[in-house]
Amino acid sequence: MKTSRESYVxxxxxxxxxxxxxxxxxxxxxxAIATGLYIGHPYYQTFIAEPAVDKYVMAWNRWVHxxxxxxxxxxxIVLAYLYFFSRFEKPYKKLIPNSKNIKEFIEVVKNLxxxxxxxxxxxxxxxxxxxxxFTIFHLMLAWMLLTGLQLxxxxxxxxxxxxxxWWPWMLHLVTDWTIAATGGTLMDVRIxxxxxxxxxIVWIMxxxxxxxxxxxxxxxxxxxxxxxxxxxxxxxTA
Amino acid sequence: MNREHLRxxxxxxxxxxxxxxxxxxxxxxxxxxxxxxxxxxxLKPVNNVDIMxxxxxxxxxxxxxxxxxxxxxxxxxxxxSFTPLVAEAAEVMNRVPVxxxxxxxxxGNSEALLRSDGPKVDEIILDxxxxxxHETLMAAAGHQAEEQLEDAMHHFKGKYLLFVExxxxxxxGGVYGTIGAxxxxxxxxxxxxxxxxxxIVAVGTCATFGGVPAAAPNPTGAxxxxxxxxxxxxxxxxxxxxxxxxxxxxxxxxxxxxxxxxLDSLLRPKFAFGYxxxxxxxxxxxxxAGEFVEEWGDVGAENNFCLYKVGCKGPMTxxxxxxxxxxxxxxxxxxxxxxxxxxxxxDFWDKYAYERPMADANIKAPxxxxxxxxxxxxxxxxxxxxxxxxxHAAFSAVAGKKETCDIEEGDK
Numbered sequence: 001m002k003t004s005r006e007s008y009v010x011x012x013x014x015x016x017x018x019x020x021x022x023x024x025x026x027x028x029x030x031x032a033i034a035t036g037l038y039i040g041h042p043y044y045q046t047f048i049a050e051p052a053v054d055k056y057v058m059a060w061n062r063w064v065h066x067x068x069x070x071x072x073x074x075x076x077i078v079l080a081y082l083y084f085f086s087r088f089e090k091p092y093k094k095l096i097p098n099s100k101n102i103k104e105f106i107e108v109v110k111n112l113x114x115x116x117x118x119x120x121x122x123x124x125x126x127x128x129x130x131x132x133x134f135t136i137f138h139l140m141l142a143w144m145l146l147t148g149l150q151l152x153x154x155x156x157x158x159x160x161x162x163x164x165x166w167w168p169w170m171l172h173l174v175t176d177w178t179i180a181a182t183g184g185t186l187m188d189v190r191i192x193x194x195x196x197x198x199x200x201i202v203w204i205m206x207x208x209x210x211x212x213x214x215x216x217x218x219x220x221x222x223x224x225x226x227x228x229x230x231x232x233x234x235x236x237t238a
Numbered sequence: 239m240n241r242e243h244l245r246x247x248x249x250x251x252x253x254x255x256x257x258x259x260x261x262x263x264x265x266x267x268x269x270x271x272x273x274x275x276x277x278x279x280x281l282k283p284v285n286n287v288d289i290m291x292x293x294x295x296x297x298x299x300x301x302x303x304x305x306x307x308x309x310x311x312x313x314x315x316x317x318x319s320f321t322p323l324v325a326e327a328a329e330v331m332n333r334v335p336v337x338x339x340x341x342x343x344x345x346g347n348s349e350a351l352l353r354s355d356g357p358k359v360d361e362i363i364l365d366x367x368x369x370x371x372h373e374t375l376m377a378a379a380g381h382q383a384e385e386q387l388e389d390a391m392h393h394f395k396g397k398y399l400l401f402v403e404x405x406x407x408x409x410x411g412g413v414y415g416t417i418g419a420x421x422x423x424x425x426x427x428x429x430x431x432x433x434x435x436x437x438i439v440a441v442g443t444c445a446t447f448g449g450v451p452a453a454a455p456n457p458t459g460a461x462x463x464x465x466x467x468x469x470x471x472x473x474x475x476x477x478x479x480x481x482x483x484x485x486x487x488x489x490x491x492x493x494x495x496x497x498x499x500x501l502d503s504l505l506r507p508k509f510a511f512g513y514x515x516x517x518x519x520x521x522x523x524x525x526x527a528g529e530f531v532e533e534w535g536d537v538g539a540e541n542n543f544c545l546y547k548v549g550c551k552g553p554m555t556x557x558x559x560x561x562x563x564x565x566x567x568x569x570x571x572x573x574x575x576x577x578x579x580x581x582x583x584x585d586f587w588d589k590y591a592y593e594r595p596m597a598d599a600n601i602k603a604p605x606x607x608x609x610x611x612x613x614x615x616x617x618x619x620x621x622x623x624x625x626x627x628x629x630h631a632a633f634s635a636v637a638g639k640k641e642t643c644d645i646e647e648g649d650k
Binding site: 061183 | 551
């Protein structure tokens with residue numbers, strides 16, 4: 001495609017840490033969905049002839065689910081910090097609903113709905129639509145974290161845990177409100193936790209589609225951001 | 239929902255089950271209980287029944303009684319040194335008058351303690367407590383019965399324990415449940431009798447959370463006692479039916495200490511509802527191993543595998559039936575091969591008792607209409623998203639504009 005009149009400017013979009021974080025989250029997501037679906041409805045059977053002590057299938061599924069949750073939680077907390085204090089890009093600046101961001105948001109949506117026939121914004125850096133979309137994702141993750149920990153703390157009914165009393169105490173303090181918020185029973189928390197998974201999958205579907213779509217139609221190599229860290233913008237050299 | 243006690247969003251303080259409060263605490267409690275029992279012994283018994291005589295008539299000797307007393311001490315989460323006090327308390331239980339009213343219910347809780355085949359100590363003790371008024375059991379009827387209630391309320395003003403069985407219908411001014419010749423609604427009845435009670439014990443899930451009468455669409459507007467009675471100590475003993483051992487436990491605790499037991503955020507005594515069924519279940523190892531009953535009567539069922547896949551709600555239900563069981567520890571639902579239906583949790587009929595894992599159960603939409611499983615709804619959502627993406631992709635391919643070299647205009 002490169003003609004003699006054009007050259008490309010390389011624009012850094014993700015630091016190595018951001019990319020590692022992205023793939024850790026992506027892999028955790030797949031694992032959490034696979035194990036979470038098993039916990040909700042065990043969809044494969046264990047070999048019935050083997051003694052229980054050799055199997056431990058549900059327990060391993062739960063263990064993996066919890067470990068992935070912890071990885072998620074840590075990554076989310078780090079990302080929440082980076083929203084405000086990143087030395088690279090501070091995403092919160094694009095969240096502030098000022099006229100510039102609202103205009104940009106509408107323009108990006110227009111670009112999507114007109115199949116790239118209208119494109120009136122700077123696509124080289126993270127736009128406000130992009131940041132809002134990712135913020136929705138992190139809010140859903142936070143909701144999964146809170147409802148998940150609420151379901152988890154039911155097993156610590158004695159108020160004791162291997163790392164001390166502060167842990168179940170803190171979990172109750174931070175997550176008990178999700179019972180009231182979802183409808184008043186422990187089961188409502190479960191229903192909400194399960195339902196939110198589907199909203200997250202829908203989020204992922206659009207996320208992947210949109211990245212591929214941008215790569216094809218914008219022709220700025222958007223999909224390489226998450227692998228190499230850079231995208232490219234044409235520069236007319238005339 | 240919107241229950242006052244759930245609105246206290248931060249219930250962290252009440253969540254812990256403290257089974258060891260230290261020697262100092264128990265020493266002072268022991269002394270307090272001892273003094274109280276001395277006081278009670280001085281009172282004239284309300285009825286002239288000698289519990290030891292009755293027990294002997296039923297074929298239960300002193301040794302059995304003391305075994306029961308030590309089990310009850312453990313149930314109440316008290317140290318073993320309290321056993322003699324618990325036995326003494328059982329002997330003076332007829333000094334505490336009880337009024338039992340029955341509202342919108344099936345009388346299942348009364349049945350639970352009356353109809354047992356070969357009554358055990360729990361049932362016998364409940365039988366001989368000073369039951370001043372119990373519509374289902376008493377011989378009197380009509381005006382005579384009402385008079386008896388008036389008498390009891392007047393005579394034991396501020397002293398009686400009020401046991402409430404059944405939900406309270408509030409729809410259409412409460413016409414769905416009236417009592418007596420005056421056509422008093424259940425709500426008025428409850429308020430009148432509750433006014434002078436020392437404490438209220440809501441027995442069974444109907445009286446605690448509305449239970450089965452309050453199940454969707456709740457035509458009678460049924461609610462639990464704690465939803466309408468304010469400013470009184472209330473103890474909830476949910477379950478369908480409530481376990482007689484827990485009823486006796488609450489009365490014993492009151493007789494022993496003069497106070498109601500420590501409660502959780504749903505006003506359930508922690509000694510009975512502090513632990514999750516799942517964590518004390520005899521089939522728990524099969525859960526962890528992934529060994530499930532796939533359908534009734536299969537090889538898994540023959541091997542006592544976990545009942546999670548046929549709808550057991552033990553993982554979300556707090557109750558002590560996996561420990562103390564029913565009918566003096568003879569058996570309990572999971573022991574008999576059926577999963578827990580969560581009968582001691584709020585809204586259990588709509589949200590727990592559907593005989594399959596939550597993921598497979600039809601859930602009412604928040605609008606009240608469509609019933610779909612979460613997975614069906616989720617797959618619908620995914621399909622809609624896939625269709626939307628497909629349409630967008632197709633239009634993009636046909637009508638989309640791929641970037642040429644000129645993007646400078648976008649920067650203005």
